[in-house]
Amino acid sequence: MSRTLCISRRRAVVGIGASLLAGAAVHAQAQAYPARPISMVVPFPPGGGFDTIARPFAEKLGRALGQPVVVDNRPGSGGNMGTDAVARAAADGYTLLFANDFLATNPSVNKNVRYDPLKDFVPVSMIGTTQVVIAVRPDFPAKNFAELLALSQKQALSYGTPGAGTSPHLVGEYLSSVSPLKTLHVPYKGTAPSVNDAIGGQIDMVFATTPSVAGHLAAGKLRGIAVFGEKRARQLPDVPTLKEAGGPSVNYEVWYCLMAPAGLPAPVLAKVRDATRTALDAELSERLGRLGYEVQASAPAQVTEVITRDLARWRNVADRAHISLD
Incomplete structure (x- = not known):
């Protein structure tokens, strides 16, 4: 048997042994997991x-x-x-x-x-x-999505989101591209301040998740215009989907x-x-x-x-x- 062949076999055996040890280590790790x-x-x-x-x-x-x-x-x-x-x-x-x-x-x-x-x-x-809700203050002039569209033709409506580049921001931009709604984005550092400013009237509307606004809607501090998605939100059964409200169908959550x-x-x-x-x-x-x-x-x-x-x-x-x- 040549020296080269012997070395090749020895390396193969070492390689197989290393693989078996590695496999055993992984198995032992999985058996012990989680240990802390x-x-x-x-x-x-x-x-x-x-x-x-x-x-x-x-x-x-x-x-x-x-x-x-x-x-x-x-x-x-x-x-x-x-x-x-x-x-x-x-x-x-x-x-x-x-x-x-x-x-x-x-x-x-x-x-x-x-x-x-x-x-x-x-x-x-x-x-x-x-789901994400379009919400406005109770005395906002637009009572539904059709009136929101009409109002935005006179002047772009400001909408608040948790921040620039977040999905509520992007879905707002998308909505403006597939409907006549004219908007002006106002980014915040988080959802809470955008919701508070919608309640206070500093912005026209807010695009926020259902858990963030449901309590305010129930307390009468905000009014829901529509929810994005294919079905109504469980927490907000009286708020129509965007499609039900006469808007485009936007499948987003x-x-x-x-x-x-x-x-x-x-x-x-x-x-x-x-x-x-x-x-x-x-x-x-x-x-x-x-x-x-x-x-x-x-x-x-x-x-x-x-x-x-x-x-x-x-x-x-x-x-x-x-x-x-x-």
């Missing part, structure tokens, strides 16, 4: 709309996994700072990302985003959705999902996915439903499909409206 608390990064400040859905879910997920899931609020740059941190975290299952449609809007309006939502993360599951850093070992990922399905039970669905969210577990592929779809949708809107946050 898990950090679930929410890339926005505490106390906002994100926490409303993220914290009840984290509590349930922790029970399903047998270890606490700690919400780690890491705000900054419209969600980019916390998201970028997760993209660069160890792929060991101890750092997860609770995200929403900013994964599609941020890269669409900001070419300096450092993460790739499709390459730097692996999807766990959809968590839920909520804010979605939430759970992501993990790319490269997470398959057995660990499977445990997180199984625990997520367990966490999204009937009790959590009812609890979040009362707040304006619709719980929606999904196959991982559906998360990828939704992100891919919305990346194309919002890039098109941003390009047409010349929206760029670079």
Whole structure:
């Protein structure tokens, strides 16, 4: 037997041994997981709309996994700072990302985003959705969408959103492109101040999620004109869909999902996915439903499909409206 052949066989044996050891290590890691608390990064400040859905879910997920899931609020740059941190975290299952449609809007309006939502993360599951409402103060002259259109022909109507480049901003631009509605966007640093200014009359209307405005509508501080989407919001049964109100059909809602850093070992990922399905039970669905969210577990592929779809949708809107946050 030649010396070269002996060396080749020895290398092959070493390679097989290394592969077996690596496989055993991954298996042992999965068997032990989770051995300590898990950090679930929410890339926005505490106390906002994100926490409303993220914290009840984290509590349930922790029970399903047998270890606490700690919400780690890491705000900054419209969600980019916390998201970028997760993209660069160890792929060991101890750092997860609770995200929403900013994964599609941020890269669409900001070419300096450092993460790739499709390459730097692996999807766990959809968590839920909520609808966006067009709301005005009670004494606003327009009582319905038709009157809103007519009023905007005299002067562009100002609408507030959580910020430039957010999905409420982009859907507002899209609505103006597919209807005669003339608008002027007013960006805020979060939903609450935009809602407060709509109540106070500093802006004509606000585009905000159902949980953010439902209480104000019930108290008579705001009046709903229409909700985006194919059906009425559970919390706002008297507010028509945009199509019912005589506007264009705009199939849009804010979605939430759970992501993990790319490269997470398959057995660990499977445990997180199984625990997520367990966490999204009937009790959590009812609890979040009362707040304006619709719980929606999904196959991982559906998360990828939704992100891919919305990346194309919002890039098109941003390009047409010349929206760029670079």
